[in-house]
Amino acid sequence: MNVMSLSPASYRYPNYEIRLRGKPEGNCSFMVPIKKRRDWFRISCQVARNESSRNNNDTNVSLSSRNRMEEYNTAMKRMMRNPYEYHHDLGMNYTLITDDVIVGSQPQKPEDIDHLKGEENVAYILNLQQDKDVEFWGIDLQSIVKRCRELGVRHMRRPAVDFNPDSLRSILPKAVSSLEWAVSEGKGRVYVHCTAGLGRAPAVTVAYMFWFCDMNLNAAYDALTSKRPCGPNKRSIRGATYDLAKNDSWKEPFDNLPEDAFEDVSDWERKLIKDKVRSLRGT
Template sequence: MSFAVGAARGAGVLGASNAAASPTHKGGKVFSTAGGHVALNGRGKRSASWSGISRGGARRGVVKVSAADGQDAYNKAMAEYSKTPFEYRHDLGLYYHTILPNLLVGTQPVSTADIDRLHDVEGVTCMFDTQMDKDKEHWGVDAGALKHQMDQRGVEHWRHPFLDFNADSLREGLPHAVAAMDKALRNGHVVYCHCTAGMGRSPGVAIAYLFWCHQFETLDDAYDYLTSRRPCGPKKEAIRGATLDMLAAHGDALPSELVAAGEEGNPRGTTLTVEERWKIVSKLRIAMGDDPEACLQSPTGAVNNR
């Protein structure tokens, strides 16, 4: 059962189509404000996957890009990592999509004008930032100026950084990031979740949130829901692994170690029973200092049929 949303904010929803991202496509919003843009290389959208990691195994799903590399090298590394044809165009402006009425996913903001636009046009009240400091430095972004503008506009800045092009980092950080995203949305924020290109880390967090906290029957359902709205290629296997980690974590705690996830394509962690979903949601909300039972009346992220 897929989660159905009403009228989404702005023009950022593609509905059920798998339309390619392009500067003129109505499915996303593109602004030429020295921000960023994601586009297709003129080829069709491909699915993305990554070999699962297991305790004690080799670190896989990692692609490195030097700080000295330019945009072409960055896009080459992204293509190698995600196995998708999408590119990041730093010069073409913000590019984002509405996933839920109160959740947008997109590229990094790089100017104070970007902060103003997201706040004034989309009503964003929480910037959910999954970048490392070095990512901003790589693109010459003045993080201090952006933070000052957020403070001036009353936009909260929640940081949950992941390493770029690193599936292990995504898997390990998802539980804490999803707990925070769930908290922000339950608190009534309109959240803009971003990484650099809005292609891996930020949609990965959003998909995990959808799978764990909403009524999607399978990981594929949650993955397809987001990628039909925003063409991208986050590591599905990292989300599957994090799901297994959440289920295996002792008591009410978030995971402290990775469990054996098996090889890519293993069905474990791709479906959740009502009881398993409630177990995950309880851990997420306890981690944020909340009583899970008291959260059930929240219209966003609530699990009502446990």
């Protein structure tokens, strides 16, 4: 099941809108079908107890939040060349990819950690954001990290530059190392996130599935994107695979290789990749 956790009392999806009727208070959840798709989404909402205070807060926040979202989505479409959008005002959203791994957007408040711990059995969080990403959205990261400590959730960071395929390629081995270690510990699920959960976080998860789950790149990519529509950069994953599997000085430059190079690896290459990635633990 695809899962989204949302904040407001109304939710817009392309060609679909959900509104809560009346004046509900506290937590609520419901199941909805999404038009033109056969997925069902579980929507979890936190509704303000005071209608007037909610409206005042919406007025104060909506303009600046909308401007940030428009700026971010414009950059994402230009740099990543994909049609996906991030709606920060809808709150944290995520998707269960495997039994052990969840991919999603950034937690926005300490209460999001309570939700992940209590509802999804998350024991590890792998954050791929840079400091400037967090600051852009006005999120108090320290309060989130503090709540992780209080709840016994391990918070890890492997920052990568947003919309930058070369930066993503360079951090993939260490990020996958952290993810693989957390999964191997077996104490709970791993929540992998960037800002929107549409680029860096799914790329790390696809690389993990490719390198450690005996899947080729296309199978791993299709398995993830069939559950969470997004646009992880295949070329960055192929480049990182090349970097790990081929370390001879005479090797042909990656840029000279055909487009399908390193979409799969041999058994000995996969073993080499696994050994190298595991050696990065703690670095």
